[in-house]
Amino acid sequence: MDEHIYKSTSSSGMAISMDFLSNPFSIPIITTTYLLLLLCLYVYSQQRKGKLTKKYHPIAGTMLNQLFNFHRFHDYMVDLASKHGTYRLITPFRYEVYTSDPVNVEYILTTNPENYIKGTYNHTILKDLLGNGIFTVDGDKWREQRKVKSHNFSTKALREVNTLIFRENAVELAHTLSEAATNNQILDMSVIFMRASLDAVFKVAFGMDPESMFGSSEESVRFNDFFDDASAMTLKRYVDVTWKIKKYFNIGTEAKLKENVKVVDEFVYKLIKIKTEQIDNNEDSRYKGDVLTRFLQFKDMSPQYLRDIILNFIIAGKDTTSSGMTWFIYLLCKHPEIQDKVAKEIKEVIKFKDVMDFTGFVNVMTEDVLEKMHYLHATLTETLRLYPAVPLGVKICAEDDVLPDGCHVNKGDMMTYQPYAMGRMKLLWGDDANEFKPERWIDENGCFRPESPFKFTAFQAGQRICLGKEFAYREMKIFASMILGCFVFKLDDENKQAKFKKTLNLHINGGLHVRVSKRAQ
Helix, strand or coil: CCCCCEECCCCCCCEECHHHHCCCCHHHHHHHHHHHHHHHHHHHHHHHCCCCCCCCCCEEEEHHHHHHCHHHHHHHHHHHHHHHCEEEEECCCCEEEEECCHHHHHHHHHHCHHHEECHHHHHHHHHHHHCCCCCCCCHHHHHHHHHHHHHHHHCHHHHHHHHHHHHHHHHHHHHHHHHHHHHCCEEEHHHHHHHHHHHHHHHHHHCCCHHHHHCCCHHHHHHHHHHHHHHHHHHHCCCCCCHHHHHHHCCHHHHHHHHHHHHHHHHHHHHHHHHHHHHHCCCCCCCCCCHHHHHHCCCCCCHHHHHHHHHHHHHHHHHHHHHHHHHHHHHHHHCHHHHHHHHHHHHHHHCCCCCCCHHHHHHCCCHHHHHCCHHHHHHHHHHHHHCCCCCCEEEEECCCEECCCCCEECCCCEEEECHHHHCCCHHHHCCCCCCCCHHHHECCCCCECCCCCCCCCCCCCHHHCCCCHHHHHHHHHHHHHHHHHHEEEEECCCCCCCCECCCCCCCECCCCEEEEEECCC
């Protein structure tokens, strides 16, 4: 629970934010919200009596319920999804519709995607941090950015450059782990993976590594910390109706958000300046075809728009890998028998004897070799089922619509599908839905068996499917093959249960502290 949130005893046992209640605007907002609740309950009762013809999903609560449960936000949404499947929450301005039904998800993302957009509501909440980047825009701006970025994931030459980057980073990662194993040091793997993924995304996005840019990796770590804090405060805007008032008066979380975004901006603008100077000086890079160089070819782009594009790319590149690998190691520490099974497959497929020859080990990891690691792929996918990097997919309904289940969605309603909740639905995955079980992804021939992207929604689907899906899997498989083929991981505190940060992406709170030992030959 956030240190600024204290518990107040009530019949429901909810945790109430004293910061929220101390705001002079809170009481009238609470009163208004509950008056709206009474009105909506009246409307619902009329529907039940047949006096209204439209069918709507059940009401599961209000925005205040989300705020009271913000300390366990995603697990609270799992509770609602397990009870209702698809449901509504009431806010002062619109209905919020949440679904965990794959049929509805397919309709939103593929059948009628033009009607489910980011919209002004999402853009207003996200723009202070993410600007007009690909995660906040629709229409021409979205198509323009997606087209340019797709080039970095589609051509064979650029895939080869990316693979080279991942291999180099895997070797550096292995040396760090080897030193820790020799000296019996405790490592925070969340920091280790964050640095490795940031290093990779800088090379892909800018054609340079952060140490050559800044002389050390500390500035990039500082950027990441400030971004994560800004992300947490941005997420809270979805449940705090007073955020615009706080922003206007520059108080509370909004004042802190402004400070954090300033640090993030300074970092990104510095990167753009360095790269622009390199291009002007005709300095060559061994990492060809970087994203920023391609966007700099468009002479009419403002520095602000470049900032937005690059920041969104950095976020997309670092978060899936760093959060995914951190949860992956956490789950393997909790299930050492699965850790050993993954390591056994890696060693059998690679057939490289000297596991301390890191360069030789990683050079054996060709595309063909990685594709043979079905159990590793299943274990990574099972990790993302339980801990998707993006736990919620938030859209706005552009025009009145009817979902496949027969329920209506009104123009302006927020329409959200829930990767985190869907990964824990017994209706979708069986009674063992909460268990970490890679075997659910393996068929009778021992091969990886994919699921529908509308059931396993970690990478979205349809026209907005994640461009970097294969990019992320390739990076994670190279990292995982290297470190599990060479090392054994144990939690420093084996009784500790990991919690997630309350941010836009699903990171472990407080880090992941492990002990590393060298794996037997």
